[in-house]
Amino acid sequence: MNILVTGGAGYIGSHACVALLEAGHDVVIADNLSNSRRETIDKIREITKKDIIFYEIDVKDTNKVEQLFNNHNFDGIIHFAGFKAVGESVNKPLEYYYNNIVSTIVLSKACIKYKVNKFIFSSSATVYGDNEVPFVETMDLMPATNPYGQTKAMSEKILMDAAKAHPDFSVSILRYFNPVGAHESGLIGEFPKGIPNNLMPYITQVAKGKLNKLQVFGNDYPTIDGTGVRDYIHVMDLAEGHLVALEKLRPGVHVYNLGTGQGTSVLQLLNTFMEVNDIDIAYEIVARRPGDIPISYADVSKAKKELAWTAKRGLKEMVRDAWNFEKNL
Ligand code: NAD
Ligand code: UFG
Numbered sequence: 143m144n145i146l147v148t149g150g151a152g153y154i155g156s157h158a159c160v161a162l163l164e165a166g167h168d169v170v171i172a173d174n175l176s177n178s179r180r181e182t183i184d185k186i187r188e189i190t191k192k193d194i195i196f197y198e199i200d201v202k203d204t205n206k207v208e209q210l211f212n213n214h215n216f217d218g219i220i221h222f223a224g225f226k227a228v229g230e231s232v233n234k235p236l237e238y239y240y241n242n243i244v245s246t247i248v249l250s251k252a253c254i255k256y257k258v259n260k261f262i263f264s265s266s267a268t269v270y271g272d273n274e275v276p277f278v279e280t281m282d283l284m285p286a287t288n289p290y291g292q293t294k295a296m297s298e299k300i301l302m303d304a305a306k307a308h309p310d311f312s313v314s315i316l317r318y319f320n321p322v323g324a325h326e327s328g329l330i331g332e333f334p335k336g337i338p339n340n341l342m343p344y345i346t347q348v349a350k351g352k353l354n355k356l357q358v359f360g361n362d363y364p365t366i367d368g369t370g371v372r373d374y375i376h377v378m379d380l381a382e383g384h385l386v387a388l389e390k391l392r393p394g395v396h397v398y399n400l401g402t403g404q405g406t407s408v409l410q411l412l413n414t415f416m417e418v419n420d421i422d423i424a425y426e427i428v429a430r431r432p433g434d435i436p437i438s439y440a441d442v443s444k445a446k447k448e449l450a451w452t453a454k455r456g457l458k459e460m461v462r463d464a465w466n467f468e469k470n471l
Contacts, residue, residue: 146210146218147169147219147220148172148249149221152173153332154318170194219260220384225241229339231289238289239289243296246297249261259311260312260314262316262384265315265318265397267317269294270283271283271291278399278444279444306395313395318401319399322377326378326463332467341411346464356425358426360429373440375453379400390450398449400442404439406457414457
């Protein structure tokens, strides 16, 4: 298949491009590099020894998107492009609504016009809010406490309504849990701008000496050791989840959790990182971070049953590959 990957220069998109190319698909990347680097495109070429076509465009730009669909015969699209920082979305709500919602509308309109009938969308476990764990796809969504989460819930709804009105338009909505790690080559990985908000890049930057110490946000949650529990998933498992979701996409709208189904606490992740990589990480316990939920992990039975997909890589591979990427930067 010939696949348009928006946001393909970013963290998850770049790994998905590797998975697609290695499975024999052709890839066209559209990314405005607002949160990524041009070199990543060359790294994808280096890993896969395949060529990729890259357009530095904003996917909100209807004219540019139309040109792209005129130039290529796409079989499908994976739409990763978007802003993703929860905290920033509270301070810049309009930027988040504009970028994340308008891009989804422009791209789905182009797909319908040009009869590109496979649409894979990057959603997030954040749409479950503070439901009971494990989170199941059939649960009612909780209104997100931040604009970022709202953009994901709204984009899901927009795509569902579009598919209802255009029965040939098939959509797979993938709700990611906590992607971490990097490609085993160490050539591509997570490269946040500024001080990381997320746990794993914060840990790797402390390990590297870029940051002094990790702050653990709260140890009084009702969890195994009081620290927050999340479902960490290796980014290459997540990437492979996109490949099967695309290859097995049937008519209609399908929602899948992509996680491991395992909950891991902050201290468990930190200790695994220290053990596997043989590095000491300084940390302190501080107050809870506003807006955090105690526990999040997925019910992964639907993806297993319908897509025959499960995550293969464990915590050890996640911490090893995250460090392997950071230390080579
Ligand atoms: P990322 O920031 O590394 O990648 C997003 C890419 O999209 C970047 O390369 C950026 O330059 C590009 N982009 C943003 N707006 C654009 C626009 N209007 N036009 C063209 N390009 C644009 O983020 P990521 O972690 O790879 O996330 C990819 C997707 O997955 C996002 O939609 C994100 O919301 C979603 N997601 C991420 C996580 C996570 O923890 N990383 C969890 C759940 C969902
Ligand atoms: N944490 C710390 N210290 C830090 C950073 C995080 O203790 O410096 C803790 C958090 O309190 C939480 C856990 O580590 O308990 C994970 O936090 P992250 O910020 O890495 O991830 P979140 O689960 O808060 O959010 C992530 C993405 C969201 C996405 C969500 C669900 O940032 O965009 O996963 O997919 F919506």
